[in-house]
Amino acid sequence: MATMMTTTTHGPALTLLLQEEVGGRVLSGIQHPDLSKFLVIGALLFTIGVAGVLVRRNIIVIFMSIELILNAANLNFIAFARHLQDTGNLNAVAGQVFTVFIIVVAAAEAAIGLGIVIALYRNRETIFVDKIDLLKW
Amino acid sequence: MVLSGWEAVFFWVFGLAALVAGLLTIMARNAVHSALFLISALVSVAALFVLLGAEFIAGVQILVYVGGVMVLFLFVIMLVNVSAEEREEERLFNRTPQVAAAVVFCALLGFGLISVISRAAGQFAPQGEVGLSLEERAAAQRRARAAREAALPPAETGVSKISRDTQSVGASLFRYAGLPFEIASVLLLVAIVGSVLLARTAKQELAADDLDPELLPELARAEPELLTKAEELARQGRGPAAAEEV
Numbered sequence: 284m285a286t287m288m289t290t291t292t293h294g295p296a297l298t299l300l301l302q303e304e305v306g307g308r309v310l311s312g313i314q315h316p317d318l319s320k321f322l323v324i325g326a327l328l329f330t331i332g333v334a335g336v337l338v339r340r341n342i343i344v345i346f347m348s349i350e351l352i353l354n355a356a357n358l359n360f361i362a363f364a365r366h367l368q369d370t371g372n373l374n375a376v377a378g379q380v381f382t383v384f385i386i387v388v389a390a391a392e393a394a395i396g397l398g399i400v401i402a403l404y405r406n407r408e409t410i411f412v413d414k415i416d417l418l419k420w
Numbered sequence: 421m422v423l424s425g426w427e428a429v430f431f432w433v434f435g436l437a438a439l440v441a442g443l444l445t446i447m448a449r450n451a452v453h454s455a456l457f458l459i460s461a462l463v464s465v466a467a468l469f470v471l472l473g474a475e476f477i478a479g480v481q482i483l484v485y486v487g488g489v490m491v492l493f494l495f496v497i498m499l500v501n502v503s504a505e506e507r508e509e510e511r512l513f514n515r516t517p518q519v520a521a522a523v524v525f526c527a528l529l530g531f532g533l534i535s536v537i538s539r540a541a542g543q544f545a546p547q548g549e550v551g552l553s554l555e556e557r558a559a560a561q562r563r564a565r566a567a568r569e570a571a572l573p574p575a576e577t578g579v580s581k582i583s584r585d586t587q588s589v590g591a592s593l594f595r596y597a598g599l600p601f602e603i604a605s606v607l608l609l610v611a612i613v614g615s616v617l618l619a620r621t622a623k624q625e626l627a628a629d630d631l632d633p634e635l636l637p638e639l640a641r642a643e644p645e646l647l648t649k650a651e652e653l654a655r656q657g658r659g660p661a662a663a664e665e666v
Contacts, residue, residue: 315554316431317422319541321468324435326533328442328465330526335446337522338513341505343451343497347458350489351442354465357481362421365472369421369561370546376585376592379474383593386484387604391611393489397496398618404500405621411510 321362328355340411342403346396353389357382423471424558431471438464449512451502455493459486476586 312320328351335348364378404410423431441461448454462485469478505512513519545557552560572581593601622639625631631639 311554313432314428315422315424315558316428317541317554317557318544319537320431320435321472322537323534324438324468326537327439327530328461330530330533331439331442331446333529334522334526337525338519339446340511340514341451341502343493343500343502344446344454347445347454347493350458350485351445351461354462354485357477358465358468361469361472361474361477364474365421366544368473369564374588374592376589377596379477379589380593380597382474382477383480383589384597384600384604386480387608390484390489391607393492394611394615395618397492398615400496401499401619410500410502413514 318362318366322359325355325358325362328352328358340413342400342410342412342415343397345412346393346400350389350393353385357385360385421472422554422558422561424555424562427471430467434464434467434471437461438468449508450506451497452494455490455497458493459490462486462490473585474589476589 332348332350332352332355335351336345339345339348360378360382362378364375367375367378400410403415407415409415438461441457441464444457445454445461448457462481466478466481469475469481514522545552569581569583572583574580575582620628622631622635623643625635626639
């Protein structure tokens, strides 16, 4: 009813209408999260992971950030798989199958990477990436 | 896909928990705390998987990541010395200009990703639901899902229905992704062998007769009696198996 009345006046009332509409959209977006909200969570997780890789010095925490990045990709895959299932194709599980492979690769990467960390620590006595500079000149 | 009711509540709880735990993972001073925060982030993402109807993947996530990979991380944290960082003798982050550049880059990255997603958000609605509001789409999808669930066969106990989600994941995995599956198993084998090779000590490398010749003088300085014994055994022609007994 309030929106009906504001349409009849000019100026400030119009901005009020716009605000109400935007507010209503935000509220319904919060009450009914859809695919794009999952994608936003995935994008933010990815960004946090990239920040961790760029900012930290401890190589183990950098590895953990990479795991975070891979998980953000997994979240996107699963969200799109569900989206395809809801748009008609009930057997659209390709995203879930791909996620299984990402988890396999992440496990292999963690095993190899942590093996490298142990070998590095044995030889150089450090796990800080800015002290591991043999290839730098 | 539009969630509503309790599903929406759980979405916000676990989504925000994943983000906060992810942030704490890269901010924590103690590496063990980092690992524990990463575990909570992974569990929250697994909860989001359940919300999206991927129960099998959620289980795999918990078993493989939390049960396997994170335990590996904790083992390595305990093997290497990270206490310098904890005692605040070592800087936690890179130098300030690098951190500033990285934060600006990540802010731009996040802003770009979110603006692209929000611009495309309206186009995610399927054909039949274009122009409907989120409430109407949620109601339509609730009805469609209820109809789908009614068609499922009941379980033996009679209180629930048997879903086919995991079954269809397995069928799809082995029907369409058989070759990648085999390649993944070879990859895991390579990872096992590789990590065992990488993590060997010089002593173990000597036992396998696989030591870098350049390292020999160093090892002779560190543990002379070990090397002479190994050489003696090699002279007797008993080979690496005997050297392992040393």
